[in-house]
Structures are given as C-alpha cells and as structure tokens.
Amino acid sequence: MPLTIDGLVANPLSLSAAEFSAVAAEHQIPDVSQVVPGRQGRGVTLRGLLALAHPQPGADYLTLHSTSDDFHASVPLSAIRDTGILVYELNGQPLPATAGGPIRFLLPDTAACHTAEVDECANVKFVDRLELRSGRGFDNRPSTKREHERLHQQQQQQQQQQ
Ligand SMILES: Nc1nc2c(c(=O)[nH]1)N[C@H]1C(S)=C(S)[C@@H](COP(=O)(O)O)O[C@H]1N2
Ligand SMILES: [Mo]
Numbered sequence: 001m002p003l004t005i006d007g008l009v010a011n012p013l014s015l016s017a018a019e020f021s022a023v024a025a026e027h028q029i030p031d032v033s034q035v036v037p038g039r040q041g042r043g044v045t046l047r048g049l050l051a052l053a054h055p056q057p058g059a060d061y062l063t064l065h066s067t068s069d070d071f072h073a074s075v076p077l078s079a080i081r082d083t084g085i086l087v088y089e090l091n092g093q094p095l096p097a098t099a100g101g102p103i104r105f106l107l108p109d110t111a112a113c114h115t116a117e118v119d120e121c122a123n124v125k126f127v128d129r130l131e132l133r134s135g136r137g138f139d140n141r142p143s144t145k146r147e148h149e150r151l152h153q154q155q156q157q158q159q160q161q162q
Contacts (some may be wrong), residue, residue: 098159
C-alpha cells in the first residue's frame with residue numbers, strides 16, 4: 001500500500017514502502033526514539049516528503065488519511081511541517097500493523113487526546129494519503145472522552161484478532 005501525496009501540490013506522488021529508504025539521507029530519521037521518546041523505528045521527515053511534492057502557496061492544512069480503518073485527521077500545516085515524521089521500518093523490517101505500519105505518522109510533542117487541534121490522536125496509523133488543502137479537511141478523530149474510549153476498545157479487539 002503506497003503513500004500518496006496529493007491535493008495542493010505541484011508534484012503529486014506515490015511512494016511505496018520500499019521507496020522510503022531511497023529518500024535522501026538528510027531526510028532520514030534512523031532512530032525515531034531520539035526524536036519521539038518512547039517510539040521506535042526508522043522514518044523520514046514530513047519536510048523531506050513535502051520537498052518532493054512541493055506544496056502550493058495556498059496549502060495550509062494537511063489531512064492524514066487511513067483508508068483501511070477509515071480514520072482521518074486534518075491539522076494546520078504550520079504546526080507540524082517541521083516536526084512530523086513518517087515511520088516505515090522497525091528493526092530492518094517493514095513497520096508491522098501492530099505499530100501502525102506499513103506507514104505511521106508521528107509527532108514529537110502532542111497535546112493529550114481531544115484537547116487541541118494537534119493532539120496525540122493525530123498520530124495516524126496505516127496512513128496511505130497525505131492531502132494538502134486550503135482550510136481544514138475531513139477529520140473524524142474522536143472528540144469526546146466517550147467516543148475515544150470506544151475507539152480504543154475497537155483497536156484492542158482488532159489487535160487481538162491479528
Ligand atoms: N488509523 C488510525 N490511526 C490512529 C487511530 C485509529 O483509530 N486509526 N487512533 C488514534 C488515536 S485516538 C490515538 S490516541 C493514537 C494512539 O496511538 P498508540 O496506540 O500508538 O498509542 O493513534 C491514533 N492513530
Ligand atoms: Mo487519541
């Protein structure tokens with residue numbers, strides 16, 4: 001499942017998980033735990049991917065889509081463009097689904113769930129599309145504690161089935 005970058009970009013593109021390792025070394029994060037405490041793996045910077053896609057001047061929101069489980073988060077580009085990471089590998093292997101793979105978005109410092117526009121819930125797992133837009137895009141992050149608990153229960157059930 002490739003990662004597509006589209007919307008308000010001069011150069012829409014699609015990267016396979018294998019192509020992530022071919023992104024320029026300056027954009028690679030060999031050890032994500034150095035940047036995001038408690039998280040592991042190898043990733044590339046969002047900035048590096050945006051340098052390939054060339055966002056157009058009007059693009060001010062990034063919408064992260066996970067088609068597989070229909071989870072979406074839309075966050076202001078300015079708040080994440082210099083810190084966002086796409087994790088793609090763990091211990092030399094493709095990032096497993098249990099860790100949100102094949103591709104998982106991660107931010108170093110996020111607010112607690114549903115307390116801010118950029119919160120922990122924006123760490124989208126199984127992300128397959130980065131959509132640049134002008135204005136906020138589709139977002140179905142849980143907005144209340146109750147919705148949130150329900151989502152986590154679903155996730156636990158899904159993981160137990162794997
Ligand atoms: N695709 C997808 N990504 C997701 C979610 C989800 O349900 N589906 N849950 C989000 C929420 S609400 C949180 S708090 C974090 C939890 O990440 P963790 O399980 O690695 O702590 O993942 C986020 N990313
Ligand atoms: Mo969350």
